Amino acid sequence: MYEGAVQELIDELGRLPGIGPKSAQRIAFHILEADGADMRRLATAITDVKERVKFCSICGNVSESETCSICRDPRRDPSAICVVEESKDVMAVERTRAYRGRYHVLGGAINPIGGVGPEQLRIRELLNRLSDDAVTEVIIATDPNLEGEATATYLGRMLSTLGIRVTRLASGLPVGGDLEYADEVTLGRAFEGRRNL
Structure with missing residues (x-):
């Protein structure tokens, strides 16, 4: 000391x-x-x-203004919303340059042990955004862990009644990984997400 x-x-x-x-x-x-x-x-x-720094009034991302630069960008596709847990996840997806839609930051994931239920997340705000019929797909990009999976399952069930396409990011083997080192869940996901060559 x-x-x-x-x-x-x-x-x-x-x-x-x-x-x-x-x-x-x-x-x-x-x-x-x-x-x-x-x-x-x-x-x-x-x-x-x-x-x-505050949170964007539309998507919940960090911003120095009322709305973030992504929500203000008219070139972004308004028909797709990628749902992530935290603002840092927005930056991770943006670095891929593979997605040009909008985002929704939940502010965490469902974690009953940690006292975080659906009511503590920005799910109500997501539902409000989906009410204008401009959105045709919601991409759930929560972490592939227990809390992220619980959140994805909850959102998937809730959104399936809205007539909007709900997708989940693929998960499985990392590029450069070896099969012998993959755990059962990861290998199982890789089989579920297989595609035609």
Whole structure:
């Protein structure tokens, strides 16, 4: 245990996701040894992001204005909505350059153990967006884990009554992977998602 401000910094850094006690300590000492001007820029960037960034009123993505740049872009296909868990997932899909539709950020995934049910997610807002008949396909792109699968199943059942095409991102073997190292679920998904050559 360190005293005063150093321990407070280590404790606060340790509360960040993915930062354990050792990493928090390393970062704290890096901050202590770093140039003061660099650390003031870091502090300003943290303060600015908390003050200026909000969530898009349409899709829920992060934005510095009322609506995000994707929702404002008239070149985006309004007939498709890709549903993702978090804003970082929007950027992951955008990096592929394979999708030109719009997005809807749920703000998480169904996780009963963590106290997150459908009512805590932005599902009501999604249903409101689907009421104008412009959307013909909803692509569910939740994570391929227990919570993501529960969310996808819930959304699939709910949306199937609306007459809109509901699809789920394919999952299976990664490119460059070996069959012998694939777990049963991944290999099973690969068989389910097979396609003609």
